[in-house]
Amino acid sequence: MTKYIFVTGGVLSSLGKGITAASIGTLLKHTGLRIGVLKLDPYINVDPGTMSPLEHGEVFVTKDGAETDLDLGHYERFLDTSLTHNNNFTTGQVYKTVIENERKGQYLGKTIQVVPHIVNEIKERIIRAGIGKDILIVELGGTTGDIEGLPFLETIRQMKHELGKTNVMNIHVTLLPYIKAAGELKTKPTQHSVQELRRIGIAPHMLVLRAEVPVDSEVKRKIAYSCDVDEDSVIVAEDAKTIYEVPLNFLKQDILTPICKQLELENCKPQMDEWTSLVHKIIMPENEMKIAFVGKYLDLKESYKSLTEALIHAGANLDTKVNIKWVDSEKIEEESVDKFLQNVDGILVAGGFGERGVEGKIEAIRYARENKVPFLGICLGMQLSMIEFARNVLGLEDANSVEFDKKTTNPIIYLIDEFIDASGSKQVRTTTSPMGGTLRLGEYECETKENSRLREAYDSSVIYERHRHRYEANPKYREALEANGMEITGESHGLIEAVEVKNHPWFLGVQFHPEFTSRLQNPNPAILAFVKAAMNSEVDA
Missing domain, CATH: 3.40.50.880 (Class I glutamine amidotransferase (GATase) domain)
Structure with missing residues (x-):
């Protein structure tokens, strides 16, 4: 049975959810598991193909010709794999499909609603992307609390109950800002973001803290207690010399131990020698x-x-x-x-x-x-x-x-x-x-x-x-x-x-x-x- 890791983000966008998802996937792949990845984009555009580069950045093109979010490029580059249109979908695609199905009479005259029809369509697409994989890593674009992301979060909440606790893990990426004038890292944005996620009905199993400066154990402990997360599941994503160093930084913090515990995985020791050598050549x-x-x-x-x-x-x-x-x-x-x-x-x-x-x-x-x-x-x-x-x-x-x-x-x-x-x-x-x-x-x-x-x-x-x-x-x-x-x-x-x-x-x-x-x-x-x-x-x- 496929297991699912959902990666959400809080406080603000562009925190590096895509790199976080790709890095975790890289580590798990190097343990021998079959890893799939999926990007959910809450915007209403059908795809980014008609969006300006100034608006959206690069449009990544998959093997089968889908125009997708640039995070799919990160997934392919980290996981050394080729993805398809099944690995990225948008709110626009979901609503388009549901409306077309309604016009064909496939809902037997029912009133079409976000719950269950939109949520079920999202769910079906997620399940489809996970076929043949041991673990599917699902990244939700945007920020927790965004109105357009709510149907996706409701889907994640429901899947936890349907699939069982040991088949689902929620990882939340948040900002840990450093206030230079006070000389302090501030934890309140993370606390509020987790509260918002809990209000929706999702309790994160792991927090990944984006920070520009080192984070000491006392700050991590404070966040663990205030957000009700195990201490070993508070991971720091400090600015790295190269994005390809991020998996190695996660590995140093033993990120796979709590992941393997939550998902009941046996092998938590990835073989990263070749990756480490290449990263060394990038840095030095x-x-x-x-x-x-x-x-x-x-x-x-x-x-x-x-x-x-x-x-x-x-x-x-x-x-x-x-x-x-x-x-x-x-x-x-x-x-x-x-x-x-x-x-x-x-x-x-x-x-x-x-x-x-x-x-x-x-x-x-x-x-x-x-x-x-x-x-x-x-x-x-x-x-x-x-x-x-x-x-x-x-x-x-x-x-x-x-x-x-x-x-x-x-x-x-x-x-x-x-x-x-x-x-x-x-x-x-x-x-x-x-x-x-x-x-x-x-x-x-x-x-x-x-x-x-x-x-x-x-x-x-x-x-x-x-x-x-x-x-x-x-x-x-x-x-x-x-x-x-x-x-x-x-x-x-x-x-x-x-x-x-x-x-x-x-x-x-x-x-x-x-x-x-x-x-x-x-x-x-x-x-x-x-x-x-x-x-x-x-x-x-």
Whole structure:
């Protein structure tokens, strides 16, 4: 029978519930248990796919093409697993399903209410996510007391009674603020948050205290007594040097003993040697290097969370600290490109939507190509590398993407609909967004060209990576590009998936998002190869 750990949060949001859930899952997985994870998002959006990066941060894409909360990225990176749409759902999805069922007459004319209909739908989705797992860790987004989270909390309360006390554990993450003027850690916010949770009918078995300073045993004892929690179940989540150190910090506090006791688990000794070694290399690396990260959402770096984490993974596995030099592509347009890209070991141009900052990215790509700096372009970064090559090598001055110039006479990049119409391909799986666009979402296969950088990186003729885009490279220009030194080295049913530049130390553009499949213990091959090439470049850092 699947056992459940519910992770809730109090006082305020962004405390690190996702990292807490992922860290506990990592420790339990390394004991040999089958661990599942689920994120419940109380917002009414059906998914974050149409939300601005400035509003929501990164949209993480699962293997099966679901657009989800960025916490799923943390789960995959920590647990070294691939998740699906079953591992994340929102209030919007729940209400949408219940309303559709009511319209079909599936409730036999009953009055539809939050209890039982909404709660039962949430319950069914939780149970479904736990199938085949020893333990399902369920993280509830938001803060205890939020009106939109109440149906989820009611579900958690009911499941304790239905499943039995030894099959359910409630872990509550709260803030332990330090008031500098008083020189004290204040416990009242935690006490009030636990009281609110108890008022709803949920008694936490464990508290995880987020703090910026060390917490002594006296404060922990005070919280244990006032919140009616065992002393060994008060765990401190102090700021760590890297998020990957959090599981090790929890382990030092013997977090698994009370968890195993509550859930009646036998093995509480995880094998964390490899993880410990990688964390040591993140904190105390043998080498250092500098990558210029060219993007346009730099005021909110959460928009690039998976990519920055993927660079950390590659660095850890190469015993190197990857220092990121953030470069705003709009600033490149306003000033000299040399000012921003001199003395870097590698240049990365990330994906994005919209015309803002595009010309700056193209200038960065030109700099990388002409100055022989190792380069990786992702999604839009690949498309812009083709546009840059067409303009400056093929001499097609108006070369562009129809995303930015619908009237261009040289559409190097065009809508996928046009490819499907021209080729008649039925093999290309696409998704239609609610806003009317056709997208490629999720995992697709890609054939790699022999003797290419791509084949060398993956050591495989066929690879599988995830996509999130609606514009494609136009195959009409393939012959001209290849005749002048830009090779097509990755393909998927006629679609261009990767390009490389001959006579360059290391230049790769990929249509897919390699960062979505990168893990600490299994870094993505393309990003690993890029970092390795940058390490070996002759540019002085």
